[in-house]
Amino acid sequence: MGSPENNQSKGGFFAAMTSGLSMFSNAMHRSVNGLLGYEGVEVINPEGGKEDAEEEAQRGRWKQEERDSYWKMMQKYIGSDVTSMVTLPVLIFEPMTMLQKMAELMEYAHLLDEADKCEDPYMRMAYASSWAMSVYFAYQRTWKPFNPILGETYEMVSHDGITFISEQVSHHPPMSAGHAENEHFTYDVTSKLRTKFLGNSLDVYPIGRTRVTLKRDGVVLDLVPPPTKVNNLIFGRTWVDSAGEMIMTNLTTGDKVVLYFQPCGWFGANRYEVDGYVYNAAEEPKILMTGKWSESMSYQPCDSEGEPLPGTELKEIWRVAETPPNDKFQFTYFAHKLNSFDTAPKKLLPSDSRLRPDRWALEKGDLSKAGASKSSLEERQRAEKRNREAKGDQFAPKWFDVTEEIAPTPWGDLEIYHFNGKYMEHRNAVDSSDAVDTVDVQSIEFNPWQYANLSE
Incomplete structure (x- = not known):
């Protein structure tokens, strides 16, 4: 995504490949030589101290022999883009696809409604940038979403009057496209990820373009998100962080917002913190913005030096919604809503992510069936590709058209x-x-396939 969706946020990794390590000291001794010269070898708990980190390190989703085998396999990929070159076991997945994860940006879409209704051009940018930042709370989940099958879709119709559709438009490289709209805005995204595997961490670069059009005045907003880092993939407690600048530009007026996501230091120092300004077209600060992407965002009018104006006060513009306690996959209530058929339209497309048998089985807790279904879908996708190439056919998405435009x-x-x-x-x-x-x-059979009668 341009929005961190994705994406793959959204194929690619937007979530962890594993968490925890039993027999920590022995495994570290065996593996640390393979990590020399790379980032991420430390095991830390960003929420606590050393004792907490060591306790977390004893936990894990995998058995020791499975983890050792995985690490042996992954060593050869250090320094590489692993977006679509590695087949991963289903036990590290969450019951959601990247197409659904793209839709998570719609949870706080009422902020775009407010931006559209706003008379003040700078407050308009404050609302819109708060919307763009709001999804990062959901994107910190430490489970990997399923990579969409080529031609797979996701539909949502029952949320704040929004109609949302996303589609997997390319398999190599993995690319998704999405569109949403209601009476106040339209949202369009083309999403592709690039990754760099660093041993015990993974850098995720969101090569995407996000455009939002506010309907009342027709202004067009462009979003460039910061990169994301998945820490402690193999050793210790897995956690996700984003550090760097998020830039939202009003392409119609030249106004822009620059928000700086603070990097997480040792034991959680500065984690979640976001600070920045709304600037006018002359790059003069107009509104100060500050908060935490895990809690809330506030704003205050400021002078040309960036100092709060006398007589003004800091006001809250966004606050994260309450979340389910002790949720296995760290889902928000909205994430559960995205998996629900309550948000599905009448006559759901058979290519919809909700209908995937592997996702469905994982949601029901049947890992064996989920793994078998995932393998079957991937083999069918390979068979489709062989048949398409033999026929000289080209895959064409249904709901999105490729353009001649190449965006930097x-x-x-x-x-x-x-x-x-x-x-x-x-x-x-x-x-x-x-x-x-x-x-x-x-009961609808999942069917994103180009060829109806292709045997598995």
Whole structure:
């Protein structure tokens, strides 16, 4: 994503590959030589002290022999982009795909509604940038979402009047496209990730473009998010952090917001902290913004030196919603809503992520069935590719068209996909139909395939 979605946030890693290590000292002794010269060998708990870190290090999702085998396999990838070259076991996944994770940016979409209604051009940017920052609380989950199958989609219709559609438009490289809109805004994203595996950590670079159009005045906002780092992939407690600048630019007026995400220091120092300013087109600060992406964001008018104006006070603009206690996958209530068929439209597309048998089995706690289903889907995808190449066919997404535009990003060039509007025609036709659909939506077979009768 341009938004950190993704993405893969959103293929790619946006979540951890493992957490914890039993028999910590012996395994560290065996493996540390392979990590010399790379970041991330330390085992820390960003929330506490050394004793907490050592206690966390004794926990793990994998058995010791599985972890050792995994580490032996992964050593050859140090320094590489591992976006789509590694097949991972299902026990480190969460029951959600990257297409659904892209939709998590819609949780606090009411901030974009407020931005559209706002008369003050600088407060408009304060609302919009708070919306862009709000998703980072959800993106700190330490589980990996499923990579979408080529042609897979995700639909959402029952949230704040928003219609959302995302589609996996490319498999190599993994790329997703998304579109959302309601009466106040449209949102368009083309998302591709680049990663760098560093041994015990992973850098994730969001090569994406996000554009938001506020409908009242027609202003267009562009977003460049900071990179993300997944720490302690193999040794210690896995945690996700984003450090660097988030820049949102009003392409219509030249106003912009620069928010600096503080890097996490030892034992959690400065973690979550975000500070920055709303600037006018002349790059003069107009509004001071400060907060934590894990809690809340506040703003205050400031002078040309960036100091708060006399007689003004810091006011809260966003606060994170309450979360479920002790949730196994660290899901928010909104993440559970995205998995629910309550947010699905009538006559759900058979390519929808909710219908994936591996995701469904993992949600029900059946790891064996989830792993087998994941392998089956991946093999079917490979068979599709072989058949497509043999026929000389090209894959074409249904709801997005590739353009000739190549957009530069801080981490590489990006091919842009454009929402073609056909989904809205499809949805309007379904919603206006008088026919009663008696099919149980959960009984629909997952089907993103280009060829209907291709044998597995």
